[in-house]
Amino acid sequence: MEKKYLRDRMLEKRKSLSLLEVQGRSHEIAQRLLLLPEYRQAKTVLAYLPVRQEIDTVPIIKTAWQQQKRILVPVCQTPDRRLILSHLQNLDQLEEGTFKIPEPKKEYICPVPSPEVDLVILPGVAFDRQGHRLGYGAGYFDRFLVTLRDDCPIVALAYEFQLLPFVPAEKHDVPVDIIVTEEQLLYTNKI
Helix, strand or coil: CCHHHHHHHHHHHHHCCCHHHHHHHHHHHHHHHHHCHHHHHCCEEEECCCCCCCCCCHHHHHHHHHCCCEEEEEEEECCCCEEEEEEECCHHHEEECHHHCEEECHHHCCECCHHHCCEEEECCCEEECCCCEECCCCCHHHHHHCCCCCCCCEEEECCHHHEECCCCCCCCCCCCCEEECCCCEEECCCC
């Protein structure tokens, strides 16, 4: 199945979710994530900020702060399609950034090197049981993920319908280690 067709189909399906469905499913997913040993052991967590009916990570971020974890968020650098990881201390530090994704205001960007990350929570459009991930097509996360420590777990948050039998993958695509949906917790074949 061609990536563009699959991406369009999955985004359309996600777009049809009501706010109530997003909140309910996000809550279920968050509860599963927060019980993960990989999450509980992590001191520094990279989490995305949600847009366009993505799973809501804000409750996860708030819980992580209460647990004295350091939260990092990605900041897109459009000229070279790279991510800067910025320490986030407060949601008030955010504004609409690249691709309308919330990002820290310029004065609050506090870069942190990727080897300091203990756990990555990332979004995607579709996933398969081998951990292959279909993103939005710009490659920001794929370029970033190769800079992580080898022992840093990559966790994808997904709605159950985003988990497919097969997702096309290329050599440069980095698979995820764990997929958390509202119905299951899946350790991929990567681990």
